[in-house]
Amino acid sequence: MTRRRERYAELYEDDFGLSALTGMLASATAPDVVRALECAAEVAAGSEGEGAVELGVDIRCLLDSGLPDGTLRAAWLAATHERFDPADFGMDLRTWLTRLADLYPTRPLKRRRVYWPERPPPELAEDELREAVIAEIRVSASLPTTVAEALEALEDITRETDGELGFRLLLRILKTWTVPVGKEQYDRLMELDTKLRCSGPLVYDGLDIQWLPLDPARRDRSGDFGVSALAERFSGYWEPPVREGLARGAAADDSAETPGTAAAMLFEDAFRLLDSPLSADTLTTLWLAVSDRGLDIDQLGMDGRDFLRLVADVSEDRLRDVAPSYTPAVGPVRTALTQPVLEAIGEVTPELATRTVSAHRLGIPGAAAVEALREVVTHADPSLGYRLFLRLLNVLSVPLTVAQYAGYRTLGEQFGYGADHVPDAIEHLVLES
Structure with missing residues (x-):
């Protein structure tokens, strides 16, 4: 039957x-x-x-x-x-x-009681x-x-x-x-x-x-990862304890990934930012902007560097638990895509500069967020900068044309992101033609 x-x-x-x-x-x-x-x-x-x-x-x-x-x-x-x-x-x-x-x-x-029309499942x-x-x-x-x-x-x-x-x-x-x-x-x-x-x-x-050996360069997951995914996790109001929330983010392995992958990718992002010349104030502005002030580290007595050191520590704790033989490492930066990312940011900078993150409370000017993004792309990692750029577009609800969206998807493919990464981040922002 x-x-x-x-x-x-x-x-x-x-x-x-x-x-x-x-x-x-x-x-x-x-x-x-x-x-x-x-x-x-x-x-x-x-x-x-x-x-x-x-x-x-x-x-x-x-x-x-x-x-x-x-x-x-x-x-x-x-x-x-x-x-x-x-x-x-x-x-x-x-x-x-x-x-x-x-x-x-x-x-x-x-x-089941259905309150709206449903497409028949395939x-x-x-x-x-x-x-x-x-x-x-x-x-x-x-x-x-x-x-x-x-x-x-x-x-x-x-x-x-x-x-x-x-x-x-x-x-x-x-x-x-x-x-x-x-x-x-x-x-x-x-x-x-x-x-x-x-x-x-x-x-x-x-x-x-x-499982395959843990390798943060693999992209078995289809969506976001690292600090940009952590920022989305903390968006909205978040109460302490902060470490508990970070631990959940470090343990958020995709079902297709070797256990510990989320922590390894999170550690890599945090390390790259900590190893960069970006100031503590710039890193603070960056985090508050891309997380939509969901976790007010400045109100908790932490600056951006303090916070990223905590992120790295929690990630290492997770790796010791699930992948004790793995030594956290940071792969090479793909600098060849630096200019395309800067151009993508520059194209919408006028729109971003007119907006404010968390305008209702302790707002962060869009122009300040854009400048922090540029520094990440130039002095830390263009891939991380691009992922944080997608987050900022989402936070500030910037409308996008079909052509812009297509270009962002192409850039995501060049970075090797999963199929759903860019669509999940910004597809809802595309204006209907």
Whole structure:
């Protein structure tokens, strides 16, 4: 059968359905039938009782498949880490699944109340999904693991039942048996997760990902990073403790990144500014402008250099925790793009100079912010200066033409930014033609 795909990320924070049940049983201590039924009830109660829908659909997919009991049993035992075998309680697997099906018959999901028109979500063709999942099953089955036979059975289940169920059971088996997953395979699994509109933790929570060595020059994330991303995080009113907020920023690794990447990129930005000839007053003005005075370091008794030293310290603390073998380093500055960035800033300087950051309280003249940006581009790092320039355009809501936006995207591509970096920062500022 082919199920109707829901917006799973809106309903479930991580796993759901039969794969969630097998995960609970895998972590239980010697569960009996009573405990197994209690676990099923917990899964069914998810999302205010709507978890019973996907549980019922999953069970019916297996029962209606016509696959031999041995195939279903092999996948079931692997997914539950052999903690709950129905045979130990006088049942074959179909009898056990039928008992669950009687408790959780398939039924429609309650319709969400929608207050505005929604575009229909893109559909992933079932044949395409099944083939993609089977390809990943084969990658894992080729490894020298104890679950290779079970993965072969899962391939049959995926082909004959439902690609999404096969996807979730694959993830469950990989996690339960700590099967190593290479970065390229992980990226493909996350891509499938996105197409199925599931939550990210469904894939990465508990998965043994073989991360690449930490390298802040990599751009696996698609959005902003470093001090410019930190400024956005602190925009709006922020109360102390400051260090706690910085720690969250340093730990904000993208799901595609090696743990510690956010801290490494943040450290690199902070170090470049600290190592530059920019004055403490200039750095103070810069931070207050790009963060829209969300964190008033001047009112907390800190200047820009004090603040950046704290940023660097917190970043190093994070790196010691998650990447102790990594030595923070600062890569070469791409000076070839200095002039294009200065020209981009110069083009909108007249507009920026007429505006004021935080005009309602302790305002910062746009002209002062622009001068600080120029110093960053010229004396620290044009890439960092460009990212902070995009932030300032956002803070001051500067309207942009289609041509300007296209030029900014091109410059972002030259710096190697992720696909969503520039659009996320300023696309909303583009005037309609």
